[in-house]
Each structure stands twice: as C-alpha cells, then as structure tokens.
Amino acid sequence: MKENCRVKKIRSSTLHYGFRTLVLLGFAVYIVYLFKTDSLVYYIAPRMMIYAKIAAVGLYIIAVLQAYVALRSLREPVSAGCSCGHDAHDHDHDHAHGHDHEGHSHAPTGSFGKHAAAYAVFVIPLLLGFLLPTTAMSSALVAQKGINLGGPPAAVNDAGGTSSAGDWAGDEDPQLKERFKTDKYNRDFAKLGIKLYKQDTLELKDELFMEKLQALNMFPDNFAGKPIKMLGFVYRDTGMSDTQFIVGRFAVTCCTADASTYGVVVQSSNANRFADDTWVTVSGTIGEMTYKGKKVITIQAASIEKTKPPENPYVYPVYDFGSRL
DSSP states (O other), X not given: OHHHHHHHHHHHHHHHHHHHHHHHHHHHHHHHHHHHTTOGGGTBOGGGHHHXXXXXXXXXXXXXXXXXXXXXHHHSOOOSOOOSSOOHHHHHHHHHHHTTSTTOOOOOOSOHHHHHHHHHHHHHHHHHHHHSOOOOOOHHHHHHHOOBOXXXXXXXXXXXXXXXXXXXXSSOOHHHHHHTOOOGGGHHHHHHHHHHHTSSSEEEOSTTHHHHHHHHHHSHHHHTXXXXXXXXXXXXXXXXXXXXXXXXXXXXXXXXXXXXXXXXXXEOTTGGGSOTTOEEEEEEEEEEEEETTEEEEEEEEEEEEEOOOOSSOEEOOOTTGGGGO
C-alpha cells in the first residue's frame, strides 16, 4: 500500500511537469509557425518581431528544463507524507530515507479542478491559435474604435505660430516654402508636403502612409485637383450617402491591440457597388469637404478597381521620417 501511494505521487508530479513542458513547447512552436507562414505581421509590428523570436527561444529553453524535471521525478522517491495505512515506524523510516535524496520532486498541491482551470487559461488560447484561420482586422473594428480622416492641427491655422519662409534651412523655392508655411513642430510634414507637391501623381503606398496622409490634410488647398492613387479596404461610416465610402488602412504601432484606422473619403456614383471590407485601388483627384465638423481631403474617384489584399495589410508609423526626406 505504501509503495502504491509513492508511485501515485510520483506520477502526479511527473504529469504536471510533463504537461507544462507540452504547453511551453506548444507556444514556442506556434511562434515559429507564425514566422514560417509570414503570419506574425497580423499580430505585431515588424520592429517587435525580434522580441517574439527571443520569446520563442526562451520558451523552448524553459520547456527543456521542465522536461528534465519531469524525467528526474520518475527516478526519485517522494518524501511527502502518505496516509496509506502503514504504521508509524515505516512512515518515519521512509520519511527520513526520502530526505536523503537531494533535489527530490514534490507533487503540486490542489484539487484537479483547480489545476485544470489553470492549464485551460494557457491551452485554450493555444488551441484557438492553431485551429482558427489567421485573418486581418476588418471594418467591424473600425465601427468600434473610429477612423482618423486627418485634418490640420490647430498650429497650422494659428498665424502666430507659423514661421516665415526665410526661417527654413535648405535651397527650396521660397514660394514653395511660403505655400507650406507652418510652425517648427510640423516642419517635417511641410517638407514632405513639398516633396509630394512636386510629384505628378500622388501614390499613397505603405511607406510613410500615415505621414503622407497627414501632410495632405495639413495643406489641402495646395493639393486640390491633384491626381492621387490609393489602395485600401472599403468602410462606410454612419450617415454616409450611397455615393460615398472611406478607403482605409489599419495602422499598427506595436501590436494589433493598439491598432487605429486612417483613411480618405471617396466620392463616386459607383460607390454602392463595393461592399465593406472589399480591397480596392482608387484613382482620382484630390478634393475637400467638411465631414463631421472637420475639413478633410477627399478623392473624387475616376476609377475604382477591386484588388487582392496586400501580403501585409497594415501600415506603420515612422517617427523619424523627417530624416528620410
């Protein structure tokens, strides 16, 4: 009877350590799987991926250590008391003998339900990660979090805060500097605006997407009537007419939990042909309108074409974009 109790405790300890090993390995394998399938971009920004790699290695190392403890518990006796019906002499002898083994394993305490609930917290998300398809965020999230259509900050419209053309460094045309006059805090956006102004057709690609959109909205009069091309998904805000929708992109800073949406209002007689979450390429000219009390740019669409979603559907802020101009 005494030996059966000891075997029971050894098995309990081994099962716990073994299960922890499987859970840790599961998370490590899942991270590697996301890397191999190029799916990690659906969850975190590229600059955060190095930390995910480090986490996968760390989880693997801890899993190996847990596996070692599990195997060791199979070979070592358990010193915990056992009320299996043996006499006091045998118990005292075994208890003393058990403590002669350094580093022996103790079975985790607690009820089965308590342990099952604790493991479920980790196992269920892991299973959902493997079983559910990896998809990008949809317009349903936009309805919850709202969308940023840009618009000039107060500093641009504050004549007292703007700088004169002569305050600018560089050899840009003084007339252009005057057209893009702003305060010193938004000067990088003004420089980007000048660069965009010189282009025949503006293409809002992934690189510097948010920064370009902000520059356009800061100086809408300078871009009125200029050709523009943009890729994004369709979203309809409450109160929009049948001739309007928003073409938007999700912007991620660190992970999808902090995602926000940026977009441009599209005006077209064919707008109602495109359902929400449809990816489209919109070509047209830049216009301007007041939307929900805010002056924003629009795209007067000349053509709208359905397209496949990009491999990476998200865009990312570039805080030092001024150094790239």
